[in-house]
Structure formats: structure tokens, C-alpha cells
Amino acid sequence: MxxxxxxxxxxxxxxxxxxxxxGIGASLVEAFFxxxxxxxxxxxxxEASQALVERLRGERPEDSAAQVSFYYCDLTDIESLRATISQAAEELGPISVLVNNAANDLRxxxxxxxxxxxxxxxxxNMRHQFFAAQAVYPYMKELGGGSIINFGSMSWHAAQGGMPGYTSSKAAIExxxxxxxxxxxxxxIRVNTLVPGWVMTEKQLRLWVDDSAREDIAKGQCMKGELLPEHVAAMALFLASDDSRMCSAQNFIVDGGWI
Known part of the structure; x- marks a missing residue:
């Protein structure tokens, strides 16, 4: 990265x-680590999550305070999500940054x-974002502040079809x-939406990005080149940091200038 x-x-x-x-989530984990x-x-x-943990722990400098922990959780099970957030806070300390990244753009x-x-x-694609925010709120209040980053999508802004459950959810997140x-x-506690464009993750390249999609991307983006997970992670770091202390209720779009 x-x-x-x-x-x-x-x-x-x-x-x-x-x-x-x-995908994007792994880049977020690595960037914060x-x-x-x-x-x-x-x-x-x-398997993928445990491999990420092992790799990052192997790369940690001796003088770094960084830690990384993986918890298996089905986010559609809200009680499990609540319990996992509580466990993470107990083991790592009160949560001051929440990144609501998980989603599935199934066609x-x-x-x-x-x-x-x-x-x-x-x-x-949507419900767990609210309940995760609800669950971390007491920790952030106790700390005197925090940052919640909800992940949206440019797909509905661009009137993309073929996945109304996904696009409707992403619109609601804003x-x-x-x-x-x-x-x-x-x-x-500041709350913002990070809105990625068409990010070239392994999943997207495997399932959806064919020659026709690449033509659409080339036409849609003002900037040439591929939008990568690390471009999204860079914005997430800013929104999580104290440098964004007066940024809230906003959409921060990272899409290569899609028009």
C-alpha cells in the first residue's frame, strides 16, 4: 500500500x-494498522481474514503500538454484531472510530x-450500519468524541441499474x-459518508469488470486510470483523524471524478 x-x-x-x-475493507484495515x-x-x-491478520502482525515494527484482531461475525445478526463490538471494546479499548464498510453489490x-x-x-447493505453506530455511541460519548464513517456508493448517483436492493440501501445511508x-x-461525534466510485477490487475484476464495463469507466471518470482500494482508504484515514474534527454530515466522494 x-x-x-x-x-x-x-x-x-x-x-x-x-x-x-x-477488497476495500482489507485496505482499510491495513491503512489504520x-x-x-x-x-x-x-x-x-x-481464511482471508486470518491470513490478513498474520501478514500484518508479521510486518509490524517493534516500536509500533498497532494491533489487529479479527472477529467472525454475520452482520445480519444484530445481536451477534452488538456482542462482537462489545468484545472488541473490552479487548482493545473503547472504540473511537467506526468504519461501516461491509456490503454486497449482488446483481x-x-x-x-x-x-x-x-x-x-x-x-x-444498510441495517447493520445503523446498529453498529448505535452500539459504538456510548464508547465515543465516554471518550468525548469520535468518528463514524458510513460507506455509500456512487452507483445510485450514476443511476446504475440491475441491483435495486443495493442502490436503494446506499442512497438511504446518506x-x-x-x-x-x-x-x-x-x-x-462526527458522522460522514464516504462514497467510492467503481473500485478495482479482486471481486469486481472477477465478477463485473469486462470490456464493456471498462468502456463505461473510461467515459464516466474525469481522470484516467484505475480507482484502487488505497485511494478510498486514504480518505477514510482523514475522516477518522482529528484533522477532520469539524467535518460532519457530509459526503466525501472518491470516484475519479465520475460524471
Missing amino acids: NLTNQYPSLNGKTVFVSGGGS QQGAKVAFVDIQR HDFREVTPEEWDRHTAV GLTRGLARDMGPDS
Whole structure:
């Protein structure tokens, strides 16, 4: 990962990342770890997550306070999520940064979606973000402040079809962010939405990025080149750090200038 900025305010802080085992999430975990943070992350991919933990622990400098811990958790099980957040806070310290990253942009035909499938889409892509924020609130209030970073998506801004459960959830997250920012602001907790564009993760390249998609990306982005997970992680570091202490209720878009 080629990130050059250092944020001293992140050193020693406890950061909770959802969906941290692969893709953007793994880059987030690595980026915060490199800042000297104590990173707890959840995922349902055990093998990939454990491999990430082993790699990062092997790369940690002797003088670093950085820690990384993986917790298996199905985010659609809210009681399990609450228990995992409590366990992470007990083991690593009160959580001062929450990164609500986990999602699944599974394609689906609007004509075939059942009510049960719709509920599954929203549970995977939106519902857990609210309950994670609710669960970390007492820790951040006790600490005198904190940062919640909800992950949105440029997909619905660009009127992309083929996944209404995903795009609807991501649109709703921006409303969730603004409401929570107002409610939590008096406790010095800032809440923002990080809105990635089409990020070239292994999953995206394997499932969705064909020649036609690359043409769409080339037309849509103002800037040439691939949007990578580390570009998104760089913004997350800023939003988590004290440098963004007066940034709240905003959308921070990292999409190569998609128009």
C-alpha cells in the first residue's frame, strides 16, 4: 500500500471496521494498522481474514503500538454484531472510530425480487450500519468524541441499474448519516459518508469488470486510470483523524471524478 500521510491522532486509537477481510475493507484495515491504531474487524471470510491478520502482525515494527484482531461475525445478526463490538471494546479499548464498510453489490432483476430477498439486501447493505453506530455511541460519548464513517456508493448517483436492493440501501445511508450527525453532534461525534466510485477490487475484476464495463469507466471518470482500494482508504484515514474534527454530515466522494 502506497500511502504517505501520517496522522498522529490515530496512533493507539481503537478502530472498528466491518467487512475487513478482503477488497476495500482489507485496505482499510491495513491503512489504520500502519497508522499505529488498534484495529478490530469483522467478516464472514475466515481464511482471508486470518491470513490478513498474520501478514500484518508479521510486518509490524517493534516500536509500533498497532494491533489487529479479527472477529467472525454475520452482520445480519444484530445481536451477534452488538456482542462482537462489545468484545472488541473490552479487548482493545473503547472504540473511537467506526468504519461501516461491509456490503454486497449482488446483481438482481427488479422483476423477480421477493419481499424476503429485499429484506436480505437491506440487511446486508444498510441495517447493520445503523446498529453498529448505535452500539459504538456510548464508547465515543465516554471518550468525548469520535468518528463514524458510513460507506455509500456512487452507483445510485450514476443511476446504475440491475441491483435495486443495493442502490436503494446506499442512497438511504446518506440520509442516515445526516440524521445521526445531528443527533450525535452535541457529543462531538462526527458522522460522514464516504462514497467510492467503481473500485478495482479482486471481486469486481472477477465478477463485473469486462470490456464493456471498462468502456463505461473510461467515459464516466474525469481522470484516467484505475480507482484502487488505497485511494478510498486514504480518505477514510482523514475522516477518522482529528484533522477532520469539524467535518460532519457530509459526503466525501472518491470516484475519479465520475460524471
